[in-house]
Amino acid sequence: MTQMIYSSLLRRYHSIVNFCFNFSLLLAVSSSILKYRKLKVAHSEEQENKPNVSGIPYPSLLLEAWKPMSVGHKRRWWDCIALPFDVESSDEVAFRMQIRELAFTSLQLLKAAIFDEECKSLFSLDIYGHIIGMFELNNLDLVVASPVEDYFLYIDDLPYPEKKEAEEIARPFLDALGDDYAVCCQGTAFYPLQSCMNHSCSPNAKAFKREEDRDGQATIIALKPISKGEEVTISYVDEDLRFEERQALLADYGFKCRCPKCLEEEP
Structure with missing residues (x-):
């Protein structure tokens, strides 16, 4: 039984370490810090004769900087993550505690990279757990063009002296990557508009991402x-599943669906 938890955690550990340095997750914290610094500079210029006497470095500005990340539905990652198929329900508490410990380890890596004392509240385990949980519950798959390919295309357009120097510097990287340098990057992203949409098992819209799109954008299309005035809804799960299966998957979001389709199919 313990071995089953361990094997599942190994896979989850690989996932969380990648998650820590996933661009979207890193951006959630680092962009808030950068925005806070810009707001602080602008505020200081306006309030040169009004020092912050509270001893707290402009807490309202930090809240303002955090706003884009505050719109998503957030539960702590170790609370909302679905129980893997190879973990018994009797081991659920132990599994979630170990996931929490993995999140703590991941957070230490993030703090070592970009910690800012004035924004230390963003680096609490509780906040970090909510950030990962936000991506767990609100993410959408996406594909973006290879930034490496764009870089080499940029080099090709340089005038000769600069182009030769840049090619000499970049050659080892190109040789190491081989033909993979042009492979598109696949991952997940957080879209504030999509994250604000409620669920329905009979939705009138869906978040749409075409395979050929490489710009990182997503589109909401009507089904x-x-x-006018009608709520736009999307489905968080496969709406073609049976009633019981849909309800089980939606339990991770913390609610029981009462849409017209579920009310009609409920035993």
């Missing part, structure tokens, strides 16, 4: 006519 049926939507009247």
Whole structure:
């Protein structure tokens, strides 16, 4: 039984370490820090004769900087993550505690890279758990063009002296990557508009991402006519699943669906 938890955690450990340095997750914290610094400079210029006497470095500015990340539905990662198929329900508490410990280890890596004393509240385990949980519950798959390919295309357009120097510097990287340098990057992203949309098992819209799109953007498209004032809904799960299966998956989001389709199919 313990071995089953351990094997599952090994896979999850690989996932969380990658998650820590996933661009979207790193951006959630680092962009908030950068925005806070810009707001602080602007505020200081306006309030040169009004020092912050509270001893707290502009806490309202930090809240303002954090706003883009505050719109998603957030539960702590170790609370909302679905129980893997190879973990018995009797081991759920132990599994979630170990996931929490993995999140703590991941957080230490992030703090070592970008910790800012004035923004230390962003580096608490509770906040970090909510950030990962936000991506767990709100993420959407995406594909973006290879930044490495764009870089080499940029080099090709340089005038000769600069181009030759840049090619000499970049050659080892190109040789190491081989043909993979042009492979598109695949991952997940957090879209504030999509994250604000409620669920329905009979949705009138969906978040759409075409395979050929390489710009990192997503589109919400209507599945049926939507009247003025009608709520736009999307499905968080496969709406073709049976009632019991849909409800089980939606339990991770912390609610029981009561949409017209579920009310009609409920035993």
